[in-house]
Amino acid sequence: xxxxxxxxxxxxxxxxxGVAGLSLAATRGFADQATDGxxxxxxxxxRINKIGKTTVDPPSPYMEDGKVIQPARELPVFHQAxxxxxxxxxxxxxxxxxxxxxxxKTALVERRGSLGGLWTNGIVLVxxxxxxxxxxxxxxxxxxxxxEEFLQRLEKMGPNAITSKGRNGYQPTVDPEAAKVxxxxxxxxxxxxxxxxxxxxxVIKTGSALxxxxxxxKEGRQAIIAKNVVDASGDGDIYHHAGADYEQISHGMGFVYxxxxxxxIDGSKAPKDKKFNLGSSEPLKSTRWVNNLGPRGNGLDVRxxxxxxxxxxxxxxxxxxxxxxxxxxxxxxLLSTCTEIGVRATxxxxxxxxxxxxxxxxxxxxxxxxxxSGDDSFKHPEFAIPYGSLLPKEIDNLIVAGRCISxxxxxxxxxxxxxxxxVTGQAAGVAAxxxxxxxxxxxxxxxxxxxxxxxxxxxxxx
Numbered sequence: 486x487x488x489x490x491x492x493x494x495x496x497x498x499x500x501x502x503g504v505a506g507l508s509l510a511a512t513r514g515f516a517d518q519a520t521d522g523x524x525x526x527x528x529x530x531x532r533i534n535k536i537g538k539t540t541v542d543p544p545s546p547y548m549e550d551g552k553v554i555q556p557a558r559e560l561p562v563f564h565q566a567x568x569x570x571x572x573x574x575x576x577x578x579x580x581x582x583x584x585x586x587x588x589x590k591t592a593l594v595e596r597r598g599s600l601g602g603l604w605t606n607g608i609v610l611v612x613x614x615x616x617x618x619x620x621x622x623x624x625x626x627x628x629x630x631x632x633e634e635f636l637q638r639l640e641k642m643g644p645n646a647i648t649s650k651g652r653n654g655y656q657p658t659v660d661p662e663a664a665k666v667x668x669x670x671x672x673x674x675x676x677x678x679x680x681x682x683x684x685x686x687x688v689i690k691t692g693s694a695l696x697x698x699x700x701x702x703k704e705g706r707q708a709i710i711a712k713n714v715v716d717a718s719g720d721g722d723i724y725h726h727a728g729a730d731y732e733q734i735s736h737g738m739g740f741v742y743x744x745x746x747x748x749x750i751d752g753s754k755a756p757k758d759k760k761f762n763l764g765s766s767e768p769l770k771s772t773r774w775v776n777n778l779g780p781r782g783n784g785l786d787v788r789x790x791x792x793x794x795x796x797x798x799x800x801x802x803x804x805x806x807x808x809x810x811x812x813x814x815x816x817x818x819l820l821s822t823c824t825e826i827g828v829r830a831t832x833x834x835x836x837x838x839x840x841x842x843x844x845x846x847x848x849x850x851x852x853x854x855x856x857x858s859g860d861d862s863f864k865h866p867e868f869a870i871p872y873g874s875l876l877p878k879e880i881d882n883l884i885v886a887g888r889c890i891s892x893x894x895x896x897x898x899x900x901x902x903x904x905x906x907x908v909t910g911q912a913a914g915v916a917a918x919x920x921x922x923x924x925x926x927x928x929x930x931x932x933x934x935x936x937x938x939x940x941x942x943x944x945x946x947x
Contacts, residue, residue, distance in 0.1 A: 540704055560699065563707035564678065566592040567921035568914070569698055570715040571685035574602020575903050576887030576910030577717030578668050579631045583914030584715070585675035587938060589921050591914075592709055593677050594700050596684040597825070600668035602719065604903050605661040606825040608741040610767050610774050612636065613861040614902035616654035624654035627857045627867045628904035630944035631911045638667055645768050654863065660768045685718060688727045694881040694926070695727060712921035713882045715913045720785060721832030721889035729877035730835035734894050738790065739779040739827030740797030744805060745820035747773050754813030761808050772820055776827075777801070784828035794826045829888075829901055836891025837928070838873030845896055853932045854946050855912035855939060858905045869947050870905075872932060875913055881926040886913035908944065915939055 544556040568584040570577050573595030581593040603609045615632070616624045626633060639647040639659055646663035672679050680700075687699035689708060697710040716723035721731055747763055748771045764775030777797060782789050805819040838851070845858070845868035853872040860867070874891040875884050885891070886909045888901035899905065915938050920927045936946060 543705065560706055560708045563700075563704070563709055564592055564680070565710045566590045566678065567711065568592070568713050568715065568917040569594065569709045569711035570717055570914065570917075571698055571700075571723050572602070572717035572719060572887070573597070573600040573668075573681075574717060574719055574887060574906065575604050576719075576906040576913070577602070577715070578672065579907045579910030580715045580717050580886050580914035580917070581677045582631055582671050582675045583911040583942065584918040585677045585914075586942065587915050587918035587922075589918035591675070591677045591918070592680065592711070593672065594680050594683045594685050594698070594709070596682070598681050599665045600672065601661065601664055603823075603825055603827055604659075605665050605668075606823065607827050608661055608743060608774055608821070608823045609739075609776065609827065609903070610658045610661060611656060611765065612659065612903050613656045614859045614899065615656065615904045616859045616863075617865075617867045618654065618863040624863075625867075626655055627859045627945050627947075628908045630908060630939070630942050632904045632907040633943065635667065635671070635907070638671075639663060642667065648766070648768050654859075656861075658765065658767045658774075663768075685723055686726070688714070688723060688883075690727055690880075693879055695883050698723060712924075713884065713917035713927060715884050715886055715910075715917050716889070717886045717910060717913070719831075719887055719889060720828070721834060721885070724834060724877055724880065724883060724885060724889075725832060727877070727880045727883055729880050729883070731832045731889075732835060732894070733785070733832050734830055734897070735781050735783050736829040736831075736897070737779045737827075738782045738784060738793050739829065740777045740794070740801065740823060741827060742775055742777075742801040742805075742822040743767075743820040744773050744775060744808075745818050746771055746816040749816040751813040755811055759811050761811075761814070775801075779827065784831040790826060790828070797826070798822055830894075830897045832889050833894065833897065834874075834877060834885050834889060834891040836874050836885070837876045837878055838871045839891045839893060840868070840870065840874055840896055840900075841893040842895040842899075844868070845899065850947070855916070855935060855944075856905070856908040857945055857947050858899060858902075858908070860899070861902060867947065868899075870900075870909060870912070872912070872916065872935065875909065875916070876928055881928060882920070884913040884917050884927050886910040911942065911944060912939060915942065 546553050546555045567589035569592045570581045571594050578600045585591040615628045616626050646660050648658045683700045683702040685698050685700050688695050689697040695714050764773040808814045848866045848868050851869050851871035854869040855872045856870040857867050887906040892900050920930045
């Protein structure tokens with residue numbers, strides 16, 4: 486009879502032995518012995534082991550006079566860091582990498598199980614707004630630093646990871662799975678403490694200053710203590726909980742899905758009156774991604790988001806099914822739908838400085854510029870983003886990045902673009918790290934030092 490393999494030999498065969506294997510056993514309490522059952526036909530049962538309880542149930546809310554009362558309780562401190570970044574989208578990813586590279590002990594909290602936000606989980610795959618067209622007709626890349634590095638490293642992963650430079654400057658399309666993997670690599674290389682499946686829900690605040698954030702997860706409600714906080718939530722959740730002023734807007738809530746087998750379409754068989762939206766190309770030749778703009782809605786209203794998401798999902802399925810019933814299109818299928826609905830904008834910070842579209846179009850200069858945006862239409866020049874647009878007016882030790890920074894509503898459709906989120910994220914991460922290391926508030930950080938470090942990391946500041 487074939488003897489069951491021990492856990493030690495299994496890990497050795499998988500190349501996970503040594504310290505890593507011991508660490509895994511220590512942290513999860515796995516045993517070497519399989520569970521009870523037929524040892525000859527254990528199957529997946531051999532992976533089941535009894536472990537001690539790892540979560541604690543605190544006192545539950547109760548009803549009193551028709552109101553739900555939450556009992557006061559001490560929150561456990563889950564982690565301590567110099568910088569904690571809330572939100573692992575394009576801006577949060579860049580902020581965490583930049584902060585860690587600047588020498589700060591950095592934690593990143595993300596509610597989903599992968600990085601990238603709407604870029605990856607939302608399948609918004611095109612990277613537009615990286616460049617501007619100069620009077621000579623040449624294109625200039627302005628979203629450099631981590632943004633440029635990321636795209637260059639995707640290119641090294643092969644043609645299935647990213648498309649080549651387009652005819653209108655550098656506006657590549659990326660494969661979402663390749664992007665997720667590369668973000669994981671860069672986060673780990675930088676030494677960031679990564680916490681997935683954790684939703685930032687509140688702040689730790691004394692007076693006007695933050696000392697960290699509160700998050701919810703399967704382990705319950707816990708605290709991360711930090712010297713500086715970066716709000717990269719997209720919706721300004723953290724500065725909202727901190728009491729910062731902001732403006733709230735509604736915008737289109739899109740939905741993206743991917744179609745497979747588009748390379749098997751035989752257009753010669755289709756009726757001439759049949760025209761389908763096959764979306765945009767991407768690195769994988771057999772797939773396309775389709776971006777539905779969606780209705781305008783309140784991206785902070787759970788009922789509204791839920792209704793719109795179900796509507797979008799049903800619409801995508803029905804559309805592809807109609808396509809499949811058309812001669813020549815029989816082999817296409819709905820490959821995947823986004824796991825994150827495309828909320829384009831909700832809260833806009835009322836910060837120390839606010840950028841308007843007019844200021845952007847005339848390329849207003851700032852003495853505290855920390856990032857530069859390109860133009861997706863190539864009709865306008867680059868525009869500078871000042872540090873003041875990342876800072877709340879009244880809250881200390883909080884820096885904002887991504888689509889919820891301080892801009893006028895008429896500029897949101899340029900600021901929310903992926904490369905702009907990356908460069909504002911890098912600026913916020915470096916600023917948070919320098920403030921933590923220098924033991925100064927984020928608003929008192931010497932701007933010249935911030936700009937110097939950003940440039941040393943490859944950033945372009947005009």
